[in-house]
Amino acid sequence: MSLLEVTNLHATVGAQDQQKAILKGLNISVNLGEVHAIMGPNGSGKSTLANVLSGRPGYTVTDGSMTLADEDLAELEPHERAQLGLFLAFQYPVEIPGVSNMEFLKASVDSLARARGQEQPNTAAFIKQVRLLAASVDLDPQFLKRGVNEGFSGGEKKRNEIMQLLLLEPKLAILDETDSGLDIDALQVVAEGVNRYKNENNGVVLITHYQRLLDYIVPDFVHVLADGKIVQSGDKSLALELEDKGYAWLT
Amino acid sequence: MADLSLPQVVTIPNYFSQGLLALPAELADSNDAPSLLTAALNSTLHRERWKYSKTAPVLEGLNNAMNLPTIVGGEQPGIQINHEPQQNLGFGFDLSQAPEAFARLCYAQQVLFIHVENALEAPLEIHHSDSTVPVLLSLGANADAILLETFTGNLQPQNTLWISLAEGSHLKHSRNSLDEAKLHWQYLAVDIGKNADYLLNNHAAGAGLRRQDIQIRISGQGANAELISASMISGKMALDQQVTLEHLVANGKSKQVVHNIVADGGKCTFNGRIHIYEGANGTDATLSNKNLGLGKNATINTKPELEIYTDDVTCAHGATIGQLSDQELFYLTSRGISPQAAQALLSEGFLRQCTQGPLAEAALPILINAIKQEQVA
Ligand SMILES: Nc1ncnc2c1ncn2[C@@H]1O[C@H](COP(=O)(O)OP(=O)(O)O)[C@@H](O)[C@H]1O
Ligand SMILES: [Mg+2]
Numbered sequence: 280m281s282l283l284e285v286t287n288l289h290a291t292v293g294a295q296d297q298q299k300a301i302l303k304g305l306n307i308s309v310n311l312g313e314v315h316a317i318m319g320p321n322g323s324g325k326s327t328l329a330n331v332l333s334g335r336p337g338y339t340v341t342d343g344s345m346t347l348a349d350e351d352l353a354e355l356e357p358h359e360r361a362q363l364g365l366f367l368a369f370q371y372p373v374e375i376p377g378v379s380n381m382e383f384l385k386a387s388v389d390s391l392a393r394a395r396g397q398e399q400p401n402t403a404a405f406i407k408q409v410r411l412l413a414a415s416v417d418l419d420p421q422f423l424k425r426g427v428n429e430g431f432s433g434g435e436k437k438r439n440e441i442m443q444l445l446l447l448e449p450k451l452a453i454l455d456e457t458d459s460g461l462d463i464d465a466l467q468v469v470a471e472g473v474n475r476y477k478n479e480n481n482g483v484v485l486i487t488h489y490q491r492l493l494d495y496i497v498p499d500f501v502h503v504l505a506d507g508k509i510v511q512s513g514d515k516s517l518a519l520e521l522e523d524k525g526y527a528w529l530t
Numbered sequence: 531m532a533d534l535s536l537p538q539v540v541t542i543p544n545y546f547s548q549g550l551l552a553l554p555a556e557l558a559d560s561n562d563a564p565s566l567l568t569a570a571l572n573s574t575l576h577r578e579r580w581k582y583s584k585t586a587p588v589l590e591g592l593n594n595a596m597n598l599p600t601i602v603g604g605e606q607p608g609i610q611i612n613h614e615p616q617q618n619l620g621f622g623f624d625l626s627q628a629p630e631a632f633a634r635l636c637y638a639q640q641v642l643f644i645h646v647e648n649a650l651e652a653p654l655e656i657h658h659s660d661s662t663v664p665v666l667l668s669l670g671a672n673a674d675a676i677l678l679e680t681f682t683g684n685l686q687p688q689n690t691l692w693i694s695l696a697e698g699s700h701l702k703h704s705r706n707s708l709d710e711a712k713l714h715w716q717y718l719a720v721d722i723g724k725n726a727d728y729l730l731n732n733h734a735a736g737a738g739l740r741r742q743d744i745q746i747r748i749s750g751q752g753a754n755a756e757l758i759s760a761s762m763i764s765g766k767m768a769l770d771q772q773v774t775l776e777h778l779v780a781n782g783k784s785k786q787v788v789h790n791i792v793a794d795g796g797k798c799t800f801n802g803r804i805h806i807y808e809g810a811n812g813t814d815a816t817l818s819n820k821n822l823g824l825g826k827n828a829t830i831n832t833k834p835e836l837e838i839y840t841d842d843v844t845c846a847h848g849a850t851i852g853q854l855s856d857q858e859l860f861y862l863t864s865r866g867i868s869p870q871a872a873q874a875l876l877s878e879g880f881l882r883q884c885t886q887g888p889l890a891e892a893a894l895p896i897l898i899n900a901i902k903q904e905q906v907a
Contacts, residue, residue: 333864334864335860335864336856336860356863356869357860357863357864358863358864358865358866358867358868358869358872360864361863361864361865361866362866366864367864369861369864372861373855373857373858373861375858375861375862375876375879376879376883377876377878377879377880377881377882377883378862378875378876378878378879378882382875383862383865383875386862386865386867386871386875387862387865387866387867390865390866390867390868390871391865391866394866426879427861443865447865447866
């Protein structure tokens with residue numbers, strides 16, 4: 280069954296008088312249970328796609344459509360998209376001093392439960408669950424008391440994103456270069472987290488720069504994004520080919 | 531501008547001539563206190579410090595009735611409390627910077643003179659209800675104390691506190707000023723001796739006008755001062771914070787972090803002056819004042835002022851006025867949190883960064899509640 284449908288998506292970035300076209304007719308279709316990798320040169324629009332799908336302010340959809348579970352994403356605010364089941368693991372997670380990780384995670388879980396008409400978890404059970412998840416991605420539970428991502432290293436920030444993925448269990452996970460800047464141990468922790476999350480009732484869009492991650496998370500499809508469009512799609516062997524030949528032969 | 535004047539002629543209390551307190555330098559060789567005070571009140575320096583709040587109503591209240599604050603923890607060993615100064619313990623009085631505070635001391639029929647001789651077991655608490663008599667608190671060499679200061683009242687209260695810290699002493703001072711007075715003036719002067727340290731955790735909510743004068747002097751080498759302050763000023767309320775930090779001698783350290791939220795219609799002034807005297811080599815002074823405006827008509831004035839007369843110093847200061855960060859808001863909303871709830875979390879977080887110490891728990895719900903009221907309105 281289809282989870283994400285993106286059709287002929289055109290999007291610009293920037294204020295009204297100086298909009299710059301970035302996505303120029305992008306198509307992608309993700310079914311339940313699938314992992315799609317999106318690769319492409321720097322500046323090709325990978326993060327833009329992730330941002331447009333999750334509703335980040337500053338981007339304008341000028342043509343085309345995007346739906347998640349048959350709901351039109353363009354009609355929804357960022358928090359409503361999250362409530363519908365969309366999750367973005369940020370390329371650059373922001374630091375929020377003064378708001379503790381635990382408080383933030385509780386606010387998030389409560390908001391999602393409320394929106395879905397589910398019961399909010401009891402606090403003690405919730406804290407226990409979060410501590411276990413943190414430990415499972417090698418994050419010291421002490422981090423949970425600190426401000427959101429405050430003073431975290433690059434690798435800790437990425438592992439915190441994966442911890443949130445495991446906690447929130449979205450329908451669709453978009454991971455924007457979660458592997459960049461990680462050493463091999465951290466990369467394996469991140470990959471293990473994604474594999475643990477993945478099942479027949481959700482989908483993954485894995486934006487990455489390197490083939491390396493795909494040794495650990497095996498994609499069903501690999502797409503190449505260049506100049507705002509998918510210019511090539513294939514199976515995981517395409518990633519190996521890109522590793523050998525670079526992107527130039529495609530663009 | 532009309533000339534400012536005191537409500538009543540001052541007479542210098544006898545304990546000054548008895549040598550139990552040191553007169554301000556200006557008065558040491560003059561006995562014309564009334565005209566010196568009037569000159570100080572009308573000086574450019576003083577006018578500048580009162581530019582954002584009306585001086586006259588505060589001056590008119592200087593000789594109003596004063597009551598004794600409630601003291602808790604005053605019975606423990608190591609504390610002596612008297613109603614007159616008993617010995618000269620290094621309090622500093624600055625006529626040019628705070629003529630009104632000195633005048634109030636002169637008008638007071640009695641004072642609270644508290645001396646702490648060693649390390650206290652329990653905190654010393656001072657609860658002010660409306661206008662209270664001047665308090666003079668001294669810590670002897672190597673003494674160690676926690677001071678908790680709270681305030682209730684709704685008229686035109688005035689509270690003045692002088693603190694003197696002898697060599698090697700430590701004072702952690704927490705102060706909550708959360709009641710909605712019509713016009714609240716709080717004066718605080720701290721003199722820090724050699725290797726002594728002083729920490730002030732200051733929390734304030736709005737009043738008609740709450741004026742906080744904080745004057746800290748690093749007067750012994752290696753002394754350390756820290757001011758951490760959080761305030762929430764909602765509609766039709768005003769806060770005026772005038773902080774002076776003087777480094778008179780070498781190797782002192784000071785750090786100030788002041789976060790203020792000003793909501794629709796509120797007004798907030800922060801003036802942080804750091805004065806590093808000639809010869810105060812190796813001074814390390816930092817000041818950060820961040821202001822968050824919520825709603826449309828918040829008025830925020832902030833001015834860090836540096837006067838540095840030594841080359842060998844490290845001094846960092848910054849002041850910002852802003853709204854909530856779009857990036858932080860997006861991060862929270864991308865996790866399903868509504869924009870309203872995300873704004874509340876971020877505003878609370880902004881204040882929480884500077885809400886610390888033993889009175890934080892009492893202050894935080896009140897400050898946060900004021901944010902929530904604002905967001906509902
Ligand atoms: N806020 C912005 N304002 C202007 N240009 C932007 C902005 N964000 C991204 N861009 C531009 O859009 C293009 C695509 O960026 P991005 O989606 O981040 O690429 P990728 O993630 O593939 O490296 C780049 O040329 C980048 O400079
Ligand atoms: Mg990118």
